[in-house]
Amino acid sequence: MQKAIFYILLLLVMVIWGLNVVAIKIVVEAFSPVMITSMRIFTAFLVVMPILYLRKDFCKLTKEEGFLIFVAAVTGIFGHHFFLSVGLTKTTASNAGLILGLVPLSTSLLAMLLLGDRITLFKFLGIICGITGVSFVVLAGDSQIGFISVGDFYIFLAVITQAVSFIFIKKATKTVQSRLVTGYMQFIGALLLFIVSIRLEPSGFSTLKEGSMTAWIVFLASAVLATGLGHLIYNKAIHHLGAGETAIFINLSPFFALLGSAFFLGENIMITQVFGFFFIVVGVLLGTGALEQKYQLHKMKQYEYAANKK
Template identity: 55%
Template structure:
């Protein structure tokens, strides 16, 4: 989460020096090659079934092509701090999708959490002086990127029932890179020739973002999804806005407004309630108490 939080800052820095979609294509392609190379030497590659190819391609479409293209384009027109807070809705949106498509229960606590989370985003994107007019097109792109990432997480959970999360990650990155490369010719004609920046710092940030954040970061995260599930893993996304806010303040000099901090608190509360995290803790404690005092609890029940 720390790596991904700082990566939002890195991508914001990179889109100021490179064409966004082409930059994302090459960055993700490098990450994919590194991931596949590591898996080859670890002998952790195998032939995929048709079903696995289909799920992997679908996850790449939403998680790489959709998410990263919208993220890069959005960061051209909005700040890293606002983007990170909107991306903080990922756990809550994952919970909502699970209710719609997987039949999860909508309890009072979860409904309260959903309201809290989206109230937090309102604080983040609305400028007190401008109101609704303060919402930029970049904010909308980031919101679409967030939803696209959530869809990919649901697909990844299904795919990793039979496929190694590490191999899935590597193939997803390569498919996503190819897709973004093709998209760049439509959105950014001649963009490949504009990737010749000679600033050494820019290239250090570029390769660090590609290898560490996108390559290793996705391998770690998808491995976590495989072990503890999409819902529990998504709870940790709360840390991304925190690290991104700190990074954008110290590294990019972006101001942090009181409304953003208030929004951050609403989003965190919303995620903890909306994902059922607090509710599950309460249920687990009640079960432990019942097991510890079976006679007493039976009497009072």
């Protein structure tokens, strides 16, 4: 029963995360992108902080733990959200949602390169499918074969920076509670984004007065539901279901981003994006080892069944 509840919660989180790409697109076009992103991340931190306090998660960090969390914050919060916010001002929400679907595959690839994870046939095929999928998305943008927009490139950098952060998060959470890592990352990342926004967007504060009520409501929904509570639920699901089973749900996020961009922003969904979505999903399932684990488990059960029959 508990497993079914987490499945429902994960599905809800994927809907929220998919629509969050649309929400961020609306927000960064209504305000100065980096300034409003720093405020969005800090608002998420304010949501998480009372939970950390009530659960008594705060503890003294070692130098190594502090370093790992800082690097994770620089890449996963500052880098990822900087490129995401700026990129969404220069590309469509549908393209961004699909490219972001590469995060699990990119993380798996970096784990092979940096952590020495074994490269298998399944993972190799997954990488090929993932590259093929993103090629459909970015190389056929605006129906111009061979055209890669600056916005798509920024979103791709957002994928890489988040994938790098997951490597450091994985190391940090071996000794530090994942909720605490998330909270520290949000605080550090929001502070760095705010400092950069003052430099890059001198008139950033003035745009806050120009935003509509709708834009502010979308801002709060994105900060509280997607960035704050969404990550807490996802981390809790990892603890109960395991990282592999939980990661499979991420494949649904680009689908909801596509639907949301069409419904709320009126963006056209092209056939190349549909093909791209298909290859990216297959690539993630293969590249992250999700299908390989299922295949090996099936073989093991067949072997046990045959052995018992004898």
